[in-house]
Amino acid sequence: MSNKDDRPDMKRREFIGKTVLAAGAASVAPGVLLTVAKAGGESRGVSSDVRYGLLIDTNKCADDCTACVDACNRENGIDLVERPKGQSDDDWNAQRPQWIRKVQLKDKQTGEITNLPMMCQHCEFPPCVDVCPTGASFKRADGIVMVDRHTCIGCRYCMMACPYKARSFIHQNVAQQLVNAPRGKGCVESCNLCVHRIDAGDMTTACQEACEKDGHQAIVFGDLKDPDSKLAKLLKTKSSRQIRADLELNTGVRYTNV
Amino acid sequence: MKKTHYSELWCSSPRFWGGLTFLAFIILLGLGATYYMEHQGHWVTGMSNQVVWGLPHVFAIFMIVAASGALNVASIGSVFGGPMYKPLGRFSALLAIGLLAGGLMVLVLDLGRPDRLVVAMTTFNLKSIFTWNILLYTGFFVIVGLYIWTMIDRKVNKYYQVTGYLAFFWRLVLTTGTGSIFGFLVAREAYDAAILAPMFIIMSFSFGLAFFIITLISAYWWAGRTLGELRLAKLKHLLGVFVGAVLYFSMVYHLTNLYITQHHGVERFILLDGGVYSLMFWLGHVLIGSIIPLFLIYSPAFASSRFAIGAASVLVLMGGFLQLYVIVIGGQAFPMNMFPGKEVVTSEFLDGVVASYIPTTAEGLLGIAGIAVAMTMVAVGSRMLKVLPENLEDPKDLEHA
Amino acid sequence: MPRSTGIKRFAGMLMAGLFATLATSAQSDSVVTPGSKAAGMDTCVAPTAEMRRYHMEYLKHDRVETVRQGVRGLKNSLADCVDCHAAKDGNGGYLSINADGQFCDRCHNYMAVTLACFQCHRKTPADQDASSAKTSTGNQGHAFGLLLDRGESAALTAEERAQFQALVREE
Structure with missing residues (x-):
């Protein structure tokens, strides 16, 4: 080497680097792409500093109201799923996708009536994630449990494992989808806490928004890890419970007055 | 003792090709049914968001469980040193491979996205029992394939014992894995029990042996070779022990479940008022699958009846199939108890009610095609390979047996 | 050590040049659907030849980021493909991008490659005033010189380089 010191010739290196980068990134190395957010890109990705969850006050959940269910169906394009020709009512009810559902309970002893919406409980230790053979069922860093449709093979083992029956399998061809809710025959899906809203910086889910708009305010959405969030404060002061707390799944969705 | 000669199964051509054509026809029907189900989507099946695994899964699990059991005869020959069983080892291994392939085919063709099989084979979540099973099944094919090789090829015969032990160990793990698919489901009351894994092992012993006896009798009848009474009697008594063990x-x-108050609901459902499931349990599993076969096996009246042995094996298979049906589908039909102490008044998602499941013809055709695939593999395998002894006459010097 | 690096670098350049030539030679007349938004634009998010070869890789890469890490608004977005390349049907609506003879179908059909995206994804541009279209923004393009527009020079500006280096350090 003719150079006196062993520092490489930066100019030369820069030149080569640029050329190779320009030509190489263009055509040689598609596998090693850089992540380049668009100029107006809103989101920098999830972080485990937050954990999203819901608190549902069943006392405020009204008898014949289905505002949350309707809003969810609209928001996530579930209302675009058409009923196949020739499918019976019973089959349609058992086979159509449902992310959130209204349940009315009656205490066997006291006769007390409770209304509540059921959806994916976004467990900290989700059984559906444990059993998924391909890892398509996963939990994001911010606690949202969802399905990566790209790797879901439709084995339905997660549906067998879920203690809340929160998941739906798509039993038919789907013609229409929304941009934010891809959906097609043969994969499993469930509530994802309106993940597209969260990623866009919105701090509301469709169900919560609808419930509030109807004046019930039975659903509170927020960050469980932020002690100043409305959700965390409510959870601290009110006694709430997890459904099937015996399984120790530490759900992200909690209920009061059940 | 006379040396055993093995040869390819060489029956008359019309009979062989006729049989194969029949099997191919059944497989074709099954593939047609699969195309229909995958093209339309699963709404044309009886499966739903409530009962997510249906008839195809019962068939698949039935065959996978039987596959590991079918290998038992070979294991008894090599691991436990039973000379009467040793000549049957090759055929036993072939049947095991065939049944596993048939079962897996059904499982794969029922996936929502069978086209993504490559994803399943390349993307693993090692915490999933399912993933383990994928690895266990693949390993089973390899190990049992090697096992057959060591049995057939004199050059590698010195590894026979080692592979025999390995195969035996592997088959135990495999059935444990299959049983654990259900045993690890804490969510459902019917499944959350560790006893399911050993129970699946003993079920595999019983179903596998029944399958073995039926195929062995058919193969020897097909080829017009002789099959000794004594050897069949040995197999028969072994089957009796296994059937009794499954019943136990x-x-x-069920008795442990009955002790746990929380599980009284599901037990009542399976044993008493589950309608078709209770019927299948008592009539199918207990009567057809256990008591009648035990009677056929142990009653002196049928001591030397080859028909009784065959009938007992068929009944064991039928009863076993229904037993699995009750476990797989009955367990899902019973509503999950999400709100203890509460009853569900209304739900849009059928919470708190027994889910209905009515299997469709297409599902059944797919399942039967799986069995046809297994039988085809066995038929072609025994025609191409030296797996069956030319003569299974009872040995003259019985002291050695 | 420096010597071997030099050889590697040389080989790399050679390969890059080779591929660049190949990529250019694959370029031909425009297949962009007349009347679509894309027809009125200079270039896609990367040169046409490159998009033809690697669009699936780009989409795959960014889909993992989006689904798993929640990074939205990335450069390569399927929704943007649809927004730009879908043809109007003449009644104020759009034709499905994967319909017979449409942008995606024409090539995929010719190459006999299964197009799986639209088994689940939306096939027409989202209704702009629908609330559901919140995160689908217009194509703002890329600021990096790595993926060049036609006629742009290969040099990185100082600003771009700083941005790039910051990104690399982050990784």
């Missing part, structure tokens, strides 16, 4: 395990499983 089943009893223990």
Whole structure:
């Protein structure tokens, strides 16, 4: 080497680097792409500093109201799923996708009536994630449990494992989808806490928004890890419970007055 | 003792090709049914968001469980040193491979996205029992394939014992894995029990042997070779022990559940008022699958009846199939108890009610095609390879047996 | 050590040049659907030849980021493909991008490659005033010189380089 010191010739290196980068990134190395957010890109990705969850006050959940269910169906394009020709009512009810559902309970002893919406409980230790053979069922860093449709093979083992029956399998061809809710025959899906809203910086889910708009305010959405969030404060002061707390799944969705 | 000669199964051509054509026809029907189900989507099946695994899964699990059991005869020959069983080892291994392939085919063709099989084979979540099973099944094919090789090829015969032990160990793990698919489901009351894994092992012993006896009798009849009474009697008595053991395990499983108040609901459902499921349990599993076969096996009246042996094996298979149906589908039909102490008044998602499941023809055709695939593999395999002894006449010097 | 690096670098350049030539030679007349938004634009998010070869890789890469890490608004977005390349049907609506003879179908059909995206994804541009279209923004393009527009020079500006280096350090 003719150079006196062993520092490489930066100019030369820069030149080569640029050329190779320009030509190489263009055509040689598609596998090693850089992540380049668009100029107006809103989101920098999830972080485990937050954990999203819901608190549902069943006392405020009204008898014949289905505002949350309707809003969810609209928001996530579930209302675009058409009923196949020739499918019976019973089959349609058992086979159509449902992310959130209204349940009315009656205490066997006291006769007390409770209304509540059921959806994916976004467990900290989700059984559906444990059993998924391909890892398509996963939990994001911010606690949202969802399905990566790209790797879901439709084995339905997660549906067998879920203690809340929160998941739906798509039993038919789907013609229409929304941009934010891809959906097609043969994969499993469930509530994802309106993940597209969260990623866009919105701090509301469709169900919560609808419930509030109807004046019930039975659903509170927020960050469980932020002690100043409305959700965390409510959870601290009110006694709430997890459904099937015996399984120790530490759900992200909690209920009061059940 | 006379040396055993093995040769390819060489029956008359029309009979062989006729049989194969029949099997191919069944497979074709099954593939047509699969195309229909995958093209339309699963709404044309009886499966739903409530009962997510249906008839194809019962067929698949039935065959996978039987596959590991079918290998038992070979294991008894090599691991436990039973000379009467040793000549049957090759055929036993072939049947095991065939049944596993048939079962897996059904499982794969029922996926929502069978086209993504490559994803399943390349993307693993090692915490999933399912993933383990994928690895266990693949390993089973390899190990049992090697096992057959060591049995057939004199050059590698010195590894026979080692592979025999390995195969035996592997088949135990495999059935444990299959049983654990259900045993690890904490969510459902019917499944959350560790006893399911050993119970599946003993079920595999019983179903596998029944399958073995039926195929062995058919193969020897097909080829017009002789099959000794004594050897069949040995197999028969072994089957009797296994059938009794399954019944015992089943009893223990339900008795422990009956002790746990939380599980009274599901037990009442399976044993008493589950309608078709209770019927299948008592009539199918207990009567057809256990008591009648035990009678056929142990009653002196049928001591030398080859028909009784065949009938007992068929009944064991039928009863076993229904037993699995009750476990797989009955367990899902019973509503999950999400709100203890509460009853569900209304739900849009059928919470708190027994889910209905009515299997469709297409599902059945797919399942039967799986069995046809297994039988085809066995037929072609025994025609191409030297797996069956030319003569299974009872040995003259019985002291050695 | 420096010597071997030099050889590697040389080989790399050679390969890059080779591929660049190949990529250019694959370029031909425009297949962009007349009347679509894309027809009125200079270039896609990367040169046409490159998009033809690697669009699936780009989409795959960014889909993992989006689904798993929640990074939205990335450069390569399927929704943007649809927004730009879908043809109007003449009644104020759009034709499905994967319909017979449409942008995606024409090539995929010719190459006999299964197009799986639209088994689940939306096939027409989202209704702009629908609330559901919140995160689908217009194509703002890329600021990096790595993926060049036609006629742009290969040099990185100082600003771009700083941005790039910051990104690399982050990784």
